Amino acid sequence: MEKVGIIGIGATKFGELWKQSLRDLLAESQLKAIEDAKISEKDIDLIFTGNMCSGDFSGQNHLGSMASEILNLNVPSIRVEAACASGSVALRQGMQAIRGGEADIVLVNGVEKMTDVQTRQATTGLMGAGDEEWEGFNGLTFCGLYAMMARAYMHKYRLTREQLALVSVKNHKHATYNPIAHYHNEITVDQVLNSSIIADPLTLLDCSPITDGSASVVLAREDIARKFESPIWILGSGQANDTLSLHARKSLTEIPASTHAAQRALMQAKLGIDKVNVTEVHDCFSIAEVMAIEDLGLIPRGEAGRIMEEGQTYFDGKVPVNSCGGLKACGHPIGATGIKQVWEIVKQLRNEAGKRQIGKANIGLTHNVGGTGSTVVVNVFGRDRENKGY
Amino acid sequence: MVKKLNIGIVGFGCYIPKFRIRTEDIAVANNQNVDLIKGALLINEKTVPNKDEDSISIAVEACKNALLRAKIASSRIKAIYMGSESHPYAVKASSAIVGEVLGVGNDFTAADVEFACKAGTAAIQMIAGQVEAEMIDYGLAIGSDTSQGAPGDALEYSAAAGGAAFIIGKNKVGKEESAANILYTLSRTTDTPDFWRRNNQQYPTHMGRFTGEEAYFKHIVSTSQAMLNETGLKIEDFDHVIFHQPNGKFPLKAAKVLGVTNEQLKYGIVVHDIGNTYSGSSLLGLVNVLENALPNQKILLTSYGSGSGSDCFVIETTNLITEKQKIGKNLLNYMQNKQYVNYNQYRQMVKMIH
Amino acid sequence: MHRQSPILRWRKFPERYRLEGNRCNRCGIVYFPKKELCECSCKEFSSFQLSGKGKILTYTEIKSSPEEFSEMTPYCVGIIELAEGPKITGQITDATVDELKVGDDVEQVFRKFLAVGDSGVIHYGVKFKKIE
Numbered sequence: 001m002e003k004v005g006i007i008g009i010g011a012t013k014f015g016e017l018w019k020q021s022l023r024d025l026l027a028e029s030q031l032k033a034i035e036d037a038k039i040s041e042k043d044i045d046l047i048f049t050g051n052m053c054s055g056d057f058s059g060q061n062h063l064g065s066m067a068s069e070i071l072n073l074n075v076p077s078i079r080v081e082a083a084c085a086s087g088s089v090a091l092r093q094g095m096q097a098i099r100g101g102e103a104d105i106v107l108v109n110g111v112e113k114m115t116d117v118q119t120r121q122a123t124t125g126l127m128g129a130g131d132e133e134w135e136g137f138n139g140l141t142f143c144g145l146y147a148m149m150a151r152a153y154m155h156k157y158r159l160t161r162e163q164l165a166l167v168s169v170k171n172h173k174h175a176t177y178n179p180i181a182h183y184h185n186e187i188t189v190d191q192v193l194n195s196s197i198i199a200d201p202l203t204l205l206d207c208s209p210i211t212d213g214s215a216s217v218v219l220a221r222e223d224i225a226r227k228f229e230s231p232i233w234i235l236g237s238g239q240a241n242d243t244l245s246l247h248a249r250k251s252l253t254e255i256p257a258s259t260h261a262a263q264r265a266l267m268q269a270k271l272g273i274d275k276v277n278v279t280e281v282h283d284c285f286s287i288a289e290v291m292a293i294e295d296l297g298l299i300p301r302g303e304a305g306r307i308m309e310e311g312q313t314y315f316d317g318k319v320p321v322n323s324c325g326g327l328k329a330c331g332h333p334i335g336a337t338g339i340k341q342v343w344e345i346v347k348q349l350r351n352e353a354g355k356r357q358i359g360k361a362n363i364g365l366t367h368n369v370g371g372t373g374s375t376v377v378v379n380v381f382g383r384d385r386e387n388k389g390y
Numbered sequence: 391m392v393k394k395l396n397i398g399i400v401g402f403g404c405y406i407p408k409f410r411i412r413t414e415d416i417a418v419a420n421n422q423n424v425d426l427i428k429g430a431l432l433i434n435e436k437t438v439p440n441k442d443e444d445s446i447s448i449a450v451e452a453c454k455n456a457l458l459r460a461k462i463a464s465s466r467i468k469a470i471y472m473g474s475e476s477h478p479y480a481v482k483a484s485s486a487i488v489g490e491v492l493g494v495g496n497d498f499t500a501a502d503v504e505f506a507c508k509a510g511t512a513a514i515q516m517i518a519g520q521v522e523a524e525m526i527d528y529g530l531a532i533g534s535d536t537s538q539g540a541p542g543d544a545l546e547y548s549a550a551a552g553g554a555a556f557i558i559g560k561n562k563v564g565k566e567e568s569a570a571n572i573l574y575t576l577s578r579t580t581d582t583p584d585f586w587r588r589n590n591q592q593y594p595t596h597m598g599r600f601t602g603e604e605a606y607f608k609h610i611v612s613t614s615q616a617m618l619n620e621t622g623l624k625i626e627d628f629d630h631v632i633f634h635q636p637n638g639k640f641p642l643k644a645a646k647v648l649g650v651t652n653e654q655l656k657y658g659i660v661v662h663d664i665g666n667t668y669s670g671s672s673l674l675g676l677v678n679v680l681e682n683a684l685p686n687q688k689i690l691l692t693s694y695g696s697g698s699g700s701d702c703f704v705i706e707t708t709n710l711i712t713e714k715q716k717i718g719k720n721l722l723n724y725m726q727n728k729q730y731v732n733y734n735q736y737r738q739m740v741k742m743i744h
Numbered sequence: 745m746h747r748q749s750p751i752l753r754w755r756k757f758p759e760r761y762r763l764e765g766n767r768c769n770r771c772g773i774v775y776f777p778k779k780e781l782c783e784c785s786c787k788e789f790s791s792f793q794l795s796g797k798g799k800i801l802t803y804t805e806i807k808s809s810p811e812e813f814s815e816m817t818p819y820c821v822g823i824i825e826l827a828e829g830p831k832i833t834g835q836i837t838d839a840t841v842d843e844l845k846v847g848d849d850v851e852q853v854f855r856k857f858l859a860v861g862d863s864g865v866i867h868y869g870v871k872f873k874k875i876e
Contacts, residue, residue: 120811124747127810132746133756134777134833137857137869139806139813140821147804148823155802155846200805200841247823247831252802408838441816442837442855446868450854478856478866487868491761491854727876729838 001268003385004095005225006232007105008037008218009343014331015182017212022058022113025214027070029336030109033216034071037228044218045103047077048093050086050110051335056125057117067109083129084284085370086110087215087338088377092237094219104221110339111214122210126334129371131245143207143285145246145372147199150287152252154201156302159290161201163305165192167286168205168328170314175325177315177356182211182331192286206286211331215339217346222385232346235271235363236380238264246372255373258295262367262378269363269380273297276380277361278348279319280341282369283326289313292367293321296378315356323348323356338377341366349383392576392620397518398568399705400462400528401557401714403455404677405448406550406664406724409438411736413547419733420542431547432638436665438736439536439551445474446484448670449534450491452555455718457492459569460557462528464492467557469529470500471516473509473669474553475587475594476536477502488532506585507634508695509533510554510669515575515701517558528559535668540593541742548637550665554673569680569714570689574621574704578613585696596696602640605698610634610644613700614692621704625649629687632658632675634694636666657682658691663725674721676705681720685709747812747858750865758791760869763852765830767792776830796852796870798826805841812858824850824872835871849875 010032012025020028026049034041047067055061061079068077080090087110094106114122127136130145153159169189175181187205195204225231240260243249250256266273273296281296283289290304298319299307307313315323324330324344327337345364347353364381412435417424428434439448449472457464472485485500503509503516510533517529534553539545561571584605587594597605610633618625625631631654633641638661645655658675667674672693679689689705731739746752756777758764765776770786776794781787803822806813813819820836822844836844837855850872857867 118811120809120814123808124810124812131833136747136810137753137760137867138821138833138835139809139816139819139857140833141806141808141810143808144804144806144821148802148821151804151846152802196807197805198808200807202804245833247833252823440838440855442819442835442857442871444856444866447853447855490757491868493758493762493764 002099003222004098004234005220005222005228006217006234006342006346007220007225007228008033008039009346010036011180011215011340011343012213013180014211014213014333016115018115020212022054022060022111023066023070025113025212026067026109026111029111029214029216030067030070030107033107033218037218039105039218041071041073043105044071044073044107045075046094046097046106047075048080048090048106048108050080050090050338051112052081052083052086052129053112053125053334057122058113082375083370084282084334085338085368085375085377086335088366088368088379089239089375091217091338091342091379092239092377095234095237098219098221104224106219107216108219108339109214109216110336112333112335113212114210114333115212119210134247135245141199143202144199146285146287147202148246149252149291149372150201153287153290156253159305161193162189163308164206164286164290165189166308167283167289168192171283171322171326171328174315174323174356175329177354178324178330181325181329182209183329202285208284208327208332211333213331213333213336213340215336215343217339217342230350232349233382233385234379235382236265236267236269238262238268239375239377240264241375242373244371244374249373255291255295255369255376257373257376258292258367258369258378261376262296265378265380271363271380276363276365278323278345278358278364279321279367280324280344281321281367283322283328284332284369286328288369289321289326293319296367315358320358323353323358338366338368341368342379345381349381392574395518395522395572395574396561397521397572398559398561399556399570399572400559400568401456401460402555402569402677402680403452403459403718404552404554404674404721404724405451405455406437406552407439407443408727408729409440409731409739410435410728411438411731411733415733416547427547430639432662433548433665434662436548436550437552438731438739441739443536443551444478445476445534445536445553446478446487448536448551448553449484449488449532449555452534452553453488453492453530453532456555456557458718459714462557465495466528467494467530468498468526469517469520470494470498471503471513472532472534473503473505473513474533474535475504475506475509475668476538505699506695506697507636507668507671508693508699508701510673511693511701514556514558518572518575521558521560528557531556531558533669533673535670537666537668538593545594545596548666550667552664552667552674553670554677566708566710568708569711570705570707572703572705574617575701576617576620577699577701578609578616579699582698584698601696605696606636606640606694607644609698609700610692610694611647613702614648614690617702617704623704627688628654628690630658630679630683630689631655632672632679632689632691634672634692635659635661635675636671638662660721678721680707680711681715683707683711685711748860748864753867761854763794763796763870765792765794766790774828774830776826776832795827798824798850800836800844800846800848800850801825801831802846803836803844816858820844822872836873837871838873851875
């Protein structure tokens with residue numbers, strides 16, 4: 001199958017960006033990515049923009065047209081929505097458009113402006129990622145849904161509350177090295193345990209924050225990408241879907257779609273998970289990172305607690321996870337997250353990650369979840385086009 | 391002469407919330423003398439509805455117990471009347487919502503009834519009339535309330551939540567399905583300004599001692615006496631007597647005037663540990679009597695509703711009563727499964743306005 | 745916006761008010777909420793009345809709620825495995841989170857969910873409560 005290369009990346013600062021609108025954010029990341037690729041905006045054939053809630057949060061839909069207008073283009077421009085996986089699903093659309101011969105160069109964005117509404121309103125809007133008819137009606141929040149998974153996981157695998165807190169502690173540490181991250185403060189296990197309960201047993205510091213941000217990448221057809229300086233290659237991509245509601249899911253202690261998406265992506269890349277050097281996983285809540293590293297096969301099932309206690313998931317550990325600070329500490333602008341994960345992997349594979357650089361990285365993986373595991377995308381990236389059997 | 395009826399109580403059931411507040415906790419919060427209050431009202435504790443309970447949710451749970459005991463498909467119910475002075479909507483029938491929840495179907499008539507604390511017994515009379523006239527086979531009569539009392543007012547110690555439901559059908563002689571039969575009913579009504587609540591007001595207003603003498607006692611006693619006169623029955627013919635019970639003291643005083651013994655009141659007075667459930671009040675007494683009575687016992691029930699009126703009933707249990715007593719949850723189960731809340735929790739639960 | 749719509753809830757009263765599910769006419773699997781297409785690919789269903797009895801698989805207590813639920817906060821929500829098989833999200837009422845355990849037996853109760861402001865509709869439906 002034809003490879004697709006990433007020739008440019010761009011991201012805004014992540015955080016509570018009071019002065020920037022949805023459009024300002026989108027414009028900034030688009031222009032940065034085009035600049036990074038060293039192309040003209042007029043070289044772009046197609047635009048995809050991942051976003052979940054612009055209608056609810058900014059009263060603005062029709063983002064396809066907004067993205068092309070910013071660049072003074074008349075090319076096809078399409079918004080993609082798959083809840084928190086919107087960014088990664090948009091990336092897959094871009095990749096498929098190139099493979100299908102529709103475009104040579106594609107711009108893929110992910111954007112979310114969240115801070116123009118109150119937290120309670122945001123909470124209601126985000127519940128659109130679940131099953132409104134049953135989960136929403138019962139007053140569930142996303143934190144509530146993941147809290148129920150956390151309770152089930154802790155019950156089954158005897159994970160302690162202290163062990164679970166290690167996810168946030170580690171990700172805050174990583175974020176201190178990432179200039180675009182929402183937070184730059186370190187936190188302790190005690191702080192996680194003593195912060196206010198949002199949905200028992202999860203506390204405020206188990207939750208990713210409400211963040212504004214935008215990220216963009218430029219994709220190019222294989223023969224075009226090869227002409228660019230150090231492109232990063234999409235070696236494999238997998239998507240799997242599952243039930244919209246959590247209650248209908250076969251398991252409450254894992255996300256089966258993560259495993260399926262990873263298997264598809266790795267098979268396409270002709271790689272085993274052991275060959276992946278650096279991983280960005282979807283840690284919208286602390287328990288999500290615990291399940292993700294097991295679902296992807298990075299560690300054996302049920303051992304996350306011990307492995308985190310040993311510090312193995314730090315950027316300088318054996319299984320580096322979320323070197324950018326993850327959704328927890330880099331921030332989680334819903335639609336932007338999937339593209340920001342790609343941004344971080346490209347930084348690592350280009351050896352441009354500064355203080356959080358994991359060392360020489362050849363293979364990177366992103367894992368992006370929509371809802372409670374209803375949509376999962378896993379992408380595998382490499383410095384080289386072909387599997388050299390690292 | 392009062393007409394002899396051919397009406398049976400096919401199913402009966404009740405519901406009270408799980409939460410209670412003790413009388414002393416209310417007294418302390420209001421800087422009032424605990425012993426004085428307890429002596430005056432004879433109420434130890436009262437039920438408190440959870441935040442998600444109202445007269446409709448209470449009615450539904452009571453109806454489910456009544457349906458279990460009736461052993462009929464809910465679709466056979468052709469009339470629902472629900473008495474309450476705390477219907478959640480000013481305009482939108484509680485009785486229609488109850489019908490939908492019970493899966494009655496759509497071929498039934500329904501209306502909400504209001505007559506202070508006697509709306510539930512009025513609903514029984516309305517259903518009994520339709521059954522007696524053979525317009526319907528079965529009807530459902532409900533009394534359910536989440537009553538209100540202003541903070542510090544005497545009513546705050548008694549205003550409670552609870553409800554009872556009765557499935558009324560024909561007394562089928564020889565093919566018995568009733569737990570008890572309603573033999574007679576009669577009412578007295580006057581225009582008495584003893585207690586009222588205007589539109590959009592959270593709490594009712596009452597006239598203190600006038601509400602006792604000229605209202606409660608006058609109506610309870612005269613209506614009960616009228617029933618005895620009309621039927622030729624004597625008070626000692628009854629195994630069980632039930633009066634409306636706004637507090638623990640009033641029904642005892644009415645009993646004394648009418649010559650009712652403590653033995654006759656044993657199961658009929660339930661206010662001491664529940665409080666005044668308004669439209670549910672005398673009907674919870676009736677449910678408790680039916681849950682404890684022996685076959686072929688006679689029951690006298692006289693309700694009272696401010697404004698004012700009383701409905702009086704003569705009821706006789708059948709041989710089926712023992713079997714029906716074994717089905718569903720009874721009042722004693724609900725009374726025993728309780729959890730106390732403090733005054734602050736109580737205030738939040740009933741959304742009290744100071 | 746959508747949560748204030750009485751119509752959106754009204755069309756699901758049989759499910760919300762009395763747990764009416766459906767059952768595949770071919771393989772007999774019971775679904776709640778109702779399904780349009782069975783796992784066995786059959787499209788023929790009969791309506792099926794669930795008992796409302798089940799056990800708690802997992803639960804949480806919502807302390808930070810969507811704005812429509814603020815008057816009811818905090819409240820417990822769980823995933824209940826119903827006796828007939830289906831798993832369903834439901835509020836668990838009359839209890840605080842400390843009083844619940846995975847595996848607890850529950851039964852249905854009919855309760856109020858929320859009232860839309862002072863003038864809007866009141867939403868009701870089935871919740872669950874520990875069997876004591």
